[in-house]
Amino acid sequence: MIALIASCKKENTVDNATKPVVIGYLIPGQSISLRVYSQKGLSDTATYGTPITGLTPSVSDGSKTVQLTDSGNGIYTYNDLSFVSSGKTYQLKFTYNSLPVTATTSVPSKPVGFTASKTLINLPTGSTISPQATDSIAVTFKWKNPDSLYHVIVFKNDDSSPFNIHPQFNAAVNFTINAKKAEYYNVYYRTFNYIGIYRAILWSVSEDYINMLKTNANTSSQRLTDAPTNIINGYGIFSGMQSDTIKLQLTQY
Structure with a gap:
């Protein structure tokens, strides 16, 4: 964890x-x-x-x-x-x-009904992403949460040498999103700075x-x-x- x-x-x-x-x-x-x-x-x-x-x-x-x-x-x-x-x-x-x-x-x-709108995500090309640039949803995660539990989504890259598509940024390879008590979460393209194989791990937490x-x-x-x-x-x-x-x-x- x-x-x-x-x-x-x-x-x-x-x-x-x-x-x-x-x-x-x-x-x-x-x-x-x-x-x-x-x-x-x-x-x-x-x-x-x-x-x-x-x-x-x-x-x-x-x-x-x-x-x-x-x-x-x-x-x-x-x-x-x-x-x-x-x-x-x-x-x-x-x-x-x-x-x-x-x-x-x-x-x-345990989280139930965890799904992703897609599992193959092609990130936009371009050497820079400015704060003023428009962004769009890369993937939507959904799950059932009838008891209003807290959730986080942990993203872990499994590549031995992850490739940074935005080398001008010192972005972390692995990161965590606080999904709070929601039943879905939209992740935008700008969130991802590395390509390769990722595990999106949905945790129900305290x-x-x-x-x-x-x-x-x-x-x-x-x-x-x-x-x-x-x-x-x-x-x-x-x-x-x-x-x-x-x-x-x-x-x-």
Whole structure:
């Protein structure tokens, strides 16, 4: 998924410095993988802070509690693929610096009826795209959303060396669109800057995830004390999610 919390940096206060950063996603059919690390200093350019090892985190679904295994490098895992199920609520618990660190999340239902108006997309030719240039819809994605769940669409390029059709722009190869609670989303040609094979992954996600996504999109210097989190006595996110995928081929000729 998206490393939303990797950029968390601490202010120089005692309270902030003692709280861990936690990243954990619960996805049915996949093992649980929880990453726990210290907050980074403001000048630290590493992706993550120092890993926190030696913890004994547990996850409960209300009737069964499982212990995660310390796999090293601040990563804790549980490999029973049947434990995480759609519709259930899960609670994470562990102790750090003598404080209980907890979080609760529910696993949303898997996206249903995910379709694309086309899977072969030929991007317009031209060396530049100015803000004043007209644009049109490249592809429309649709899905059913009777429960008004939050959704994001993640675009991942599977090519080993993606070709940038707009080299004058420093655009990201992979990107995420917040579809909110909609049942469709129009993606415009200008959104795509690379050709090749893409996976369009529709995720049903929690509101906590959406809040963190908006925070990362709106600022590059967000104070950690202001960042939204559902971790009690910590920072980061513990969130259930599910996905469906459509493969796209982007060309330009």
